[in-house]
Amino acid sequence: MNIILVVLALLLVIATALPLLRFDQWWVRVFDFPRGQIAISGAAVIVIFIFFWDPHRVYESVVLGLLVLAVGYQAVKMLPYTVLMPKQVMAAELPSGDTNLKLFVANVLMDNRQSDALLQIVREYDPDMILTVETDEWWERALTTLEETYPHTLKYPLDNTYGMLVYSRLELIDPEVRFILKDSIPSMHMQVVLPSGDRVFMHFVHPDPPNPKYATETTERDAEVLIVGREVETRDKPTIVAGDFNDVAWSQTTGLFQKASGLLDPRVGRGMYNTFNAKNLLLRWPLDHVFHSNHFKLVRMAKGPAWGSDHFPIFIxxxxxxxxxxxxxxxxxxxxxxEQVDEKIEEGEQHKGE
Structure with a gap:
């Protein structure tokens, strides 16, 4: 039994240590995701380990100590996304008014066909803007009715799971589709005009996830969001960056994005808002994000209901x-x-030319 516990403990320690390495291989970066699962599993192993622990066996004490450190580290990384920490974004003093902006973000799961369920959720939240990702031409047709109340649109449907559609009640200024690092992965950029006349810069992204088939390294994923972060950094104006980052809130890259952009995360001090996987209760983490400049305060943020996609929608x-x-x-x-941000961007741009 002791040997089994030692092996389990070492596996959890390794899973904790791997993301500390500055390697972009998918099998390293994927361990950024399940911090909660590793922490809970580690805590359970610690409790069992103590019952069988022989303090006279030095190696058992060392392994137990390493596991305690690993669980503590995982807890510290997730702590900002709990109510135990101060809020990074203050509650709005003006809960309603013509300077408010309501945004709804949904990864539809391209092969999902439950469009009526999505439309019903949109009606309930009544946002000013809607971003959908993984949208192909079938989804574009299925969401056509939105244009009756959301006349301003920017569309780029694709059948490769990277299509994007934007619907807005607010006027879009200079709407643009960009291909930052890959010709097959669009991003969307624009300004919107609030009822007050104020303008807000909007950036919507959906880079590659780490996986063994299509993105064996996360170099381009990381560089894409950091390039957007660098662009935002040079602008002292109201700005929002949103989308499915295919990266968790507590990863090194997302942390660097926040530092590079200077944007705030409204989840800090409020909760994790795990949006993926809606179909698996045990494996969930926050992949869909809304970051914004410190010109805004938060009125409301909510994770929408399950509706057929493998992502829960996000409303803010x-x-x-x-x-x-x-x-x-x-x-x-x-x-x-x-310097690390610059290095990652340079590596991503070098990959683009390969």
């Missing part, structure tokens, strides 16, 4: 408020982190 309502910038501090970037 933000309030553009005078004085918010002075009250909410942007994430700081150290020199070493800045």
């Amino acid at each position: 309502e933000l309030s553009l408020e005078a004085g918010a910038v002075a009250e909410q501090e942007e994430p700081d970037t150290s020199r070493a982190e800045g």
Whole structure:
């Protein structure tokens, strides 16, 4: 029994240590995702281990100590996304008004055909803007009715799971589809005009997930979001970046994105808002994100219901408020982190030419 526990403990320690390595291989980066699962499994092994632990066996004590450290590390990484930590984004002082923006984000799962369920959820949340990803031409046709109330659109349906559709009640200024690093993966960029007349910069992304078949390295995924982060960094104006990042909130890359962009995460101090996998209760983590500049405060954020996709939708309502910038501090970037961002972007651009 002791040997089995030692092996299990070492596997969990290795799973914790692998993401600390600066390797982009998918089988390393995938361990960024299940921090909660590793922490819970590790805690269970610790409890059982203590019953069978022989303190006279030095190797058992060492392994147990390493596992305790691993579980503690995983807990610390997830702690910001719990109510135990201060909120990064303050609650709105103006819960309604013409400076509010309501955004709905949904990964539809391309082969899913339950469009009526999605339309019903959209009606319930009544957003100002809708972003759907994994949308092909079938989904474009199925969502045509949205154009009756969302006349401003930007569409790029694809049959490779990277299609994107935007529907908006708000006027779109300079809407643009870009292919940042891959010709097969679009991103969308625009400004929207709030009822108040204020303009907000919007960036929607959906890079490759780490997987052994199509993206054996995460180099381009990481570089794509960091390139957007660098663009946002140069602009001191209301900005939102949203989409399915195919990366978790607590990963090194997402942390670097926040540092590079200076954007805030409304989940910090509120919860994880795990959006994937809607079809697996035991394997869930936050892949769909909405980051925003410190010009906004939060009115409401919610994870929508399961409806047929493997992702839960995300809804957020933000309030553009005078004085918010002075009250909410942007994430700081150290020199070493800045150099790491530049290095990752350079590596991604080199991959683009290969």
